[in-house]
Amino acid sequence: MPTIPGVANTPPSSVKLASQEAINAEIALIAGGYERGSQPESHPRLDYLPYRSSAKRCPTNDLYRTDPELIERTAPVFGQQDVGPFDSDLTVQHLGAPIGERIVVTGRVLDTDGRPIAGQLVEVWQANAAGRYIHVRDQHQAPLDPNFTGFGRCLTGADGSYSFTTVKPGPYPWRNHHNAWRPAHIHFSIFGRAFSQRLITQMYFPGDPLFDYDPIFQSVLDRRSRERIVATYDHEVSSHEEHTGYRWDIVVGETPMVNR
């Protein structure tokens, strides 16, 4: 298990934060090692030290391969009683309209064979247009928006489709290293057809200049997999005088087989 001396989960202010250049060098070193490998890795590295908080929170043993039992080959069920009609429009949850670029984010939840995951729960949360979460521990100096909470949920349709109306979140600073900024993103929580397909991830916006500087984005070493977490601008989703549109399909892992 590699460790970095002096790195705690939340660096106290006395700990000197690494420079962006040092983080970039670590990112490049790990990426270089990956390019030389052959096995595509579809998920982030758990022990990815450019993301400092992973140092003490990543398991050191390999994940242990086992056959799924029945409960793990099924998934929790959600229904219309679980989701309210306005839960998927993050712009109508308060008296006024939130500040920011109005956007619609839509797409489908699919399995690796391209089959839709129908009637399943999708949850999203995000910072406001200024890059501030309403979470009490977010002390970023940007303003809160009294008309924006930044949480939504919906059930996928028969074709696996979901859609959220919201505002484009701003980038925000964090204390991973000196001058660390997260690219704008929306957090997504997804359920598949099996327990093992449970996924929490982040959707990014195309062309974000912060991608190269962000260890969380870069923790996905495979370039083609990394492209999977970036939405596409879709003019067909944009609506006259209403909002711009982004399309993002989410593909959950294989339905597990029993290999006995």
Place this chain on the structure above:
Amino acid sequence: MIETPGQTIGPFFGFALPYAGDSQLVPPGHPDAVQFSGLVLDGDGVAVPDALIEIWQPDAEGSVAARAGSLRRDGFTFTGWGRAATDNSGRYSFSTLRPGGEAPFIAVTVFARGLLHRLFTRAYLPGYPPDGLLSSLPENRRRTLVALEEGASLTFDIKLQGADETVFLRFDNSSD
């Protein structure tokens, strides 16, 4: 199709994912209710106050409930699914039923700031013959998957890293 990679849940899910009744699969006053709880600890044994634990389990007869209503619980339907954020001391707690079956366990998912991708594990009830997974593990690792039972409480600590690191699982054939 290429799978969508996971990303960390981050530190700011607390206003979004937890909800009223999230951790109460049955009301705590239910005659068969058990408390399923434990600590989430990092590699230094320090509590993880910003983890989210989800559970998915069969009912007392060992059947998969497959019923809706986990987000707006009616107090009567056992859905088998629940969610609990850890508190400032790193503790999560559910009110649920003992799962049924031959080697009964509660399936557990772990999310946390600092964890780039979710982890899966199992919390077995003690006192049953070991199943295939438990039998295949050396004793020191096996015991990380077995809850401690005392009266109506099941205690299951989750150690993300270190000497008593919990066994975390994968179910596919990929390199993930």
